[in-house]
Amino acid sequence: MKLKFTKMHGAGNDFIVVNAIDQDVSRITPADWCALADRHFGVGADQILLVEKPSKSSADFKYTIYNQDGSLVENCGNGARCFVKYVHDKGMTQKREITVQIATGLMILTLNEDGSVTVNMGVPKLQAAGLPAVVDSLPSRKQGEDTLYAVNVNGGTRWLSMVSMGNPHAVQVVSDVNTAPVLFDGEALEKHAIFPNKANIGFMQIHDQHHISVRVFERGAGETLACGTGACAAVVAGIRRGVLSSPVTVQARGGVLNIAWAGKGHPVMMSGPAVTVFDGEVPLVD
Ligand SMILES: N[C@H](CCC[C@H](N)C(=O)O)C(=O)O
Numbered sequence: 001m002k003l004k005f006t007k008m009h010g011a012g013n014d015f016i017v018v019n020a021i022d023q024d025v026s027r028i029t030p031a032d033w034c035a036l037a038d039r040h041f042g043v044g045a046d047q048i049l050l051v052e053k054p055s056k057s058s059a060d061f062k063y064t065i066y067n068q069d070g071s072l073v074e075n076c077g078n079g080a081r082c083f084v085k086y087v088h089d090k091g092m093t094q095k096r097e098i099t100v101q102i103a104t105g106l107m108i109l110t111l112n113e114d115g116s117v118t119v120n121m122g123v124p125k126l127q128a129a130g131l132p133a134v135v136d137s138l139p140s141r142k143q144g145e146d147t148l149y150a151v152n153v154n155g156g157t158r159w160l161s162m163v164s165m166g167n168p169h170a171v172q173v174v175s176d177v178n179t180a181p182v183l184f185d186g187e188a189l190e191k192h193a194i195f196p197n198k199a200n201i202g203f204m205q206i207h208d209q210h211h212i213s214v215r216v217f218e219r220g221a222g223e224t225l226a227c228g229t230g231a232c233a234a235v236v237a238g239i240r241r242g243v244l245s246s247p248v249t250v251q252a253r254g255g256v257l258n259i260a261w262a263g264k265g266h267p268v269m270m271s272g273p274a275v276t277v278f279d280g281e282v283p284l285v286d
Helices: 030-037 077-089 182-190 228-241
Strands: 002-010 013-019 047-052 061-067 097-102 105-111 117-120 140-143 146-153 156-164 168-173 200-208 211-218 222-224 248-252 255-261 268-272 275-283
Touching: 002 077, 013 077, 030 047, 030 061, 047 077, 061 077, 077 097, 077 105, 077 117, 077 228, 077 268, 077 275, 146 182, 146 228, 156 182, 156 228, 168 228, 182 200, 182 211, 182 222, 200 228, 211 228, 228 248, 228 255, 228 268
Parallel strands: 013 047, 061 097, 168 200, 211 248
Antiparallel strands: 002 013, 002 275, 047 061, 097 105, 105 117, 117 268, 140 146, 146 156, 156 168, 200 211, 211 222, 248 255, 255 268
16 A cells, blocks of 8 residues: 655654555554654654544644654644645645544644644643652642642753643753753653653743743654644743743744633644655555
């Protein structure tokens, strides 16, 4: 069988986008997605995005996400922006506001006049248990409204904010993202025993209350050039700690994301670029 796909990226976080409405992907396994995402033996991508028929009548599409390692993901912010551009460019809808079913519920995506996309990323969950993270035996301290947990890793202690954007994020403040041990600590924390489902690990440098730089070691993908949900989690953590004010411009390694959050109980709004690189076709072993 041959699989048609589109290679896209959002601020350098790259995707293989597959129309799973017009193509039967039922026999493609997580191991196949993993092979396609391989940067040396496959097409290469941080995540695979499937555009599917929704099972809920209130949604226009369903959006299923796989990490580079073949694991399923609950939510993907940069992917959501590419999703909107994809269904528009392929003539699958004329709507500029699209409701998409994801693993954790419904997400509302808006295609702006300038081609950028604004995503309602939903209300963040602020309890560590919701990630899930097992924090009962960890030292903790309050900063503003946030609770930080002390986690020992690689011979040091990191103070982490726990934020769920549907997927699990642990965020720490660093003095310089360029020199932060993102790979060394990120890999150890992603798989730390306190995260039974693993976690995405964010490193945030604060420039001023409206500007930060963020690097994220992603669960199942390693460090990416940008992570939409990671940028949202960092802004939520910074606002709760009392060191950021909405809106916040987030500099990722591959581009800029704009995040607004009105506080507890409100959804996080994210905007940023969505870019098509090329359309392709790959043979798959039957
Ligand atoms: N790159 C994505 C997040 C993927 C998260 C994934 N690595 C996970 O396992 O939760 C984003 O833009 O939000």
